[in-house]
Amino acid sequence: MTQPYSTLALAEPLKRAVADMGYENMTPIQAQAIPVVLTGKDVMGAAQTGTGKTAAFSLPLLERLLKHENSSASPARHPVRALVLLPTRELADQVAQQIALYAKYTKLRSTVVFGGMDMKPQTLELKKGVEVLVATPGRLLDHIEAKNAVLNQVEYVVLDEADRMLDIGFLPDLQRILSYLPKQRTTLLFSATFSPEIKRLAGSYLQDPVTIEVARPNETASTVEQHFYGANDDGKRHAIHQVLKSRGIKQAFIFVNSKLGCARLARSLERDGLKTTALHGDKSQDERLKALDAFKQGAVDLLVCTDVAARGLDIKDVPAVFNYDVPFNAEDYVHRIGRTGRAGASGLAVTLVSSSDARLVADIEKLLKKKIEIEALEYDEDRPRGRINDGRRAWREPAEDAPAPRAGRERSAYRPVSAVARDPFFDKPYEASASDSVAPSWEVAPKATPVRGSISANIKPKRKLAALFKAPAPTAEPATQ
DNA sequence: AAAAAAC
DSSP, X not given: OOOBGGXXXXXXXXXXXXXXXXXXXXXXXXXXXXXXXXXXXXXXXXXXXXXXXXXHHHHHHHHHHHHSOOTTSOGGGOOOOEEEEOSSHHHHHHHHHHHHHHTTTSSOOEEEEOTTSOHHHHHHHHHHOOSEEEEOHHHHHHHHHTTSXXXXXXXXXXEETHHXXXXXXXXHHHHHHHHTXXXXXXXXXXXXXXXXXXXXXXXXXXXSOEEEESSOTTOOOTTXXXXXXXXXXXXXXXXXXHHHHHHTOOOEEEEOSSHHHHHHHHHHHXXXXXXXXXXXXXXXXXXXXXXXXXXXXXXXXXXXXXXXXXXXXXXXXXXXXXXXXXXXXXXXXXXXXXXSSGGGOOEEEEEEEOTTOHHHHHHHHHHHTSOEEXXXXXXXTTOOOSOOSOTTOXXXXXXXXXXXOOTTOGGGGOEESSXXXXXXXXXXXXXXXXXXXXXOSSOOOOOOOOOOEEEOTTSOHHHHHHXXXXXXXXXXXXXXX
8 A cells, every 4th residue: 555756746856856755655644644735725634753744744745835825925036835833943953954945956945933032134135035934823823913024924834743832832833823814714733632622622723624634643553652650769770780781782862841850850760870961941941952953963872851852853863762751641652652663663662650549550550541561671680789879869868757777777867759669670679889889769678579551531530550559558538630 | 739822
């Protein structure tokens, strides 16, 4: 059923550009979406991550721009005729580069505008005139208000990662942008995930749309092997070391839920001797682009990042994705692990689950409609003991009423700040050695037998997962929410 | 519970 690009009714310059990139056959989303977009209809397109959605809308879009000249403007004016909106700067950059490649043999001009960069060069490009404008919402509004961008001749709008663009954080900006566009236009929405509510909302922005769903929406790529391992706090870093080593993995994305946590974990892994860089929204745009580039070039092995990197980033051959934190939104799980296993390659996704993550894991289970089994990671005998390398862990003095430390076991006088710092899968008591300059960063847990189990959305997930971590017996009153 | 997107 594979269909070569050569069978498409595309202009010769576009076909040549595609051939230059070494592409022969279309992916399913491309085979289905391109003919529809060529008709000029509104489209809502869902397909798994890493299956070439960008080409699916940009090729037919360029074709239509070439075929249907804008009669109301002189050719020298180059009014913006197509607008592509994305939720992150890196993604805007990436999509713009791809569109420029597809358009390189045509006379169509394109450019990209996003925040964190000097306005002036962007303004200059806009004043020269572009048919295709790729942008993030905030900066685009700046340019609109500064009258650098005139959008009253836009014929096509693309919302990539559409469900994110329509979510509450982006919606006000998006609505303002759309208010500047002609009502008579084609609107294209693409994403790997669409919740029912977003679908309904999206429908109100589309006219008589064609829905294209390649496989079920919210589906993860079948080439990605997924594991959920129980691990708490410092155990998570050990787990990363263990998986990297036992699987022989060279490069990975590591997702963290907060910017601060991201910076901290990157520092810790760096101290552990791994070539690491961090990518999050508190970094300057220059640093962000450098971090991504270093990872792409292979100068660093681990990219510790927030959800700024969860969507769309297309980096070849990333062998693994770690979720150091379980994502707050189940949809983001699908996008995060979509950074690996792209274009049919195989990939590994490891999610580290702590005892408080039951709800979130249950959400993922519900979204994927698949049972999730929390596994106990098998550790090598020689895995690092005690604190790996982080000399900055906070400690507190033992409580006044704490029992006196037993002779010869001085460290038992200390308690980790966090009560969940014990690692239930820590199968051997910590043995202090001469090389240890610091105490271990968790209490030595009694030998725990790892329990296997799975969470089911309709069973009280909190309790089930808690059992994995040998939590104290649940209290009588049920959690009310 | 957070992140992202403008200065």
